[in-house]
Amino acid sequence: MSDDFEEGAFLGLPTAVGPADIAVVPLAYELTTSYGTGACDGPRACLDASAQVELFDDHLGMDLPAGQAMVTEPIWEGSAPTLRGQLDELAAHARLFYHGGVFPLFLGGEHGILPPIIHAARHHPAVDGDLSRLTIVQLDAHADLRSSLDGEIFSHACAASRSLDVGAGRLLQAGVRAYSEEELVRINGDKRISTFFAKDTQHPHGGSEVWQTWLDELRSLSGPVHFTLDIDGLDGALVPATGTPVPGGLSFWQAVETVETLFANPKVVVISADVNEIVAQTDGVLTQFTAALLATKIVANHVLARREGRWSAMLSTQEEPFDTAFFKDFDGDAISAV
Numbered sequence: 001m002s003d004d005f006e007e008g009a010f011l012g013l014p015t016a017v018g019p020a021d022i023a024v025v026p027l028a029y030e031l032t033t034s035y036g037t038g039a040c041d042g043p044r045a046c047l048d049a050s051a052q053v054e055l056f057d058d059h060l061g062m063d064l065p066a067g068q069a070m071v072t073e074p075i076w077e078g079s080a081p082t083l084r085g086q087l088d089e090l091a092a093h094a095r096l097f098y099h100g101g102v103f104p105l106f107l108g109g110e111h112g113i114l115p116p117i118i119h120a121a122r123h124h125p126a127v128d129g130d131l132s133r134l135t136i137v138q139l140d141a142h143a144d145l146r147s148s149l150d151g152e153i154f155s156h157a158c159a160a161s162r163s164l165d166v167g168a169g170r171l172l173q174a175g176v177r178a179y180s181e182e183e184l185v186r187i188n189g190d191k192r193i194s195t196f197f198a199k200d201t202q203h204p205h206g207g208s209e210v211w212q213t214w215l216d217e218l219r220s221l222s223g224p225v226h227f228t229l230d231i232d233g234l235d236g237a238l239v240p241a242t243g244t245p246v247p248g249g250l251s252f253w254q255a256v257e258t259v260e261t262l263f264a265n266p267k268v269v270v271i272s273a274d275v276n277e278i279v280a281q282t283d284g285v286l287t288q289f290t291a292a293l294l295a296t297k298i299v300a301n302h303v304l305a306r307r308e309g310r311w312s313a314m315l316s317t318q319e320e321p322f323d324t325a326f327f328k329d330f331d332g333d334a335i336s337a338v
């Protein structure tokens with residue numbers, strides 16, 4: 001722990017003065033969690049746990065922040081009385097980090113944060129208003145491809161469906177092992193979606209071959225990418241306090257390998273990432289520490305991409321108007337159903 005440790009900041013690193021290169025953006029959002037509760041406290045717990053993470057990253061070969069200006073934003077909390085109002089607020093907040101000069105890492109909060117983040121990502125210069133250019137890479141126990149859950153189309157269980165409805169061009173998923181028939185039909189019928197099921201990648205015989213095809217898929221990507229890590233994609237033993245821990249999931253090193261392979265792709269620009277469904281574990285710290293370690297891996301790989309010329313600031317020159325009432329007016333007819 002260095003002398004200039006800052007309480008509550010990511011990795012304990014003091015907030016940089018001036019324009020940020022990397023922004024850690026905590027989002028205390030939890031309105032639709034169906035089983036466990038506490039995703040709202042997750043970002044704070046993750047920030048606190050990150051104080052115990054080593055600053056030296058062996059893949060990067062340096063101590064973080066490795067010369068980058070890093071800031072930990074104040075924890076965002078919605079004030080609108082309705083879920084749709086909060087989604088609009090969240091999108092407007094996320095928009096602040098898509099000008100192209102900064103890499104945002106959002107800490108959630110339930111997975112319902114994804115559609116407003118993707119909506120805001122259209123303003124990133126690499127996306128340039130056309131979200132069909134954007135690929136979402138998702139690690140998750142759940143497909144999150146329901147058309148609705150308990151009548152709510154913005155449930156966390158619909159995060160991936162709504163992100164495609166918002167306009168994302170492609171969706172790659174791994175770790176998936178809990179899904180409905182409706183979601184399976186959608187996976188098989190929608191060409192934008194490629195899903196790698198945990199029963200295949202984690203199979204004791206032949207699983208490693210399927211895992212290699214996942215990595216090859218990541219290597220074949222091009223264009224802007226948002227990486228979304230639902231920590232329940234990991235085996236439930238690693239994240240016991242997350243909203244819905246599920247056995248049979250990805251190992252820690254498979255999550256790390258996914259991050260390293262994605263950020264190493266020279267044709268890809270990872271414009272942003274999120275780590276979500278973090279819940280403050282009270283009988284230990286494994287859940288929030290696992291999340292903090294993977295968040296650190298994401299930051300370290302972003303720094304490496306900068307140092308090796310795969311990421312450079314590309315500030316947008318025009319001030320595009322932002323649709324601040326997108327979700328409030330989101331057309332129910334526009335949602336995708338099987």
Ligand SMILES: [Mn+2]
Nearest residue numbers: 111140144230
């Ligand atoms: Mn999810």
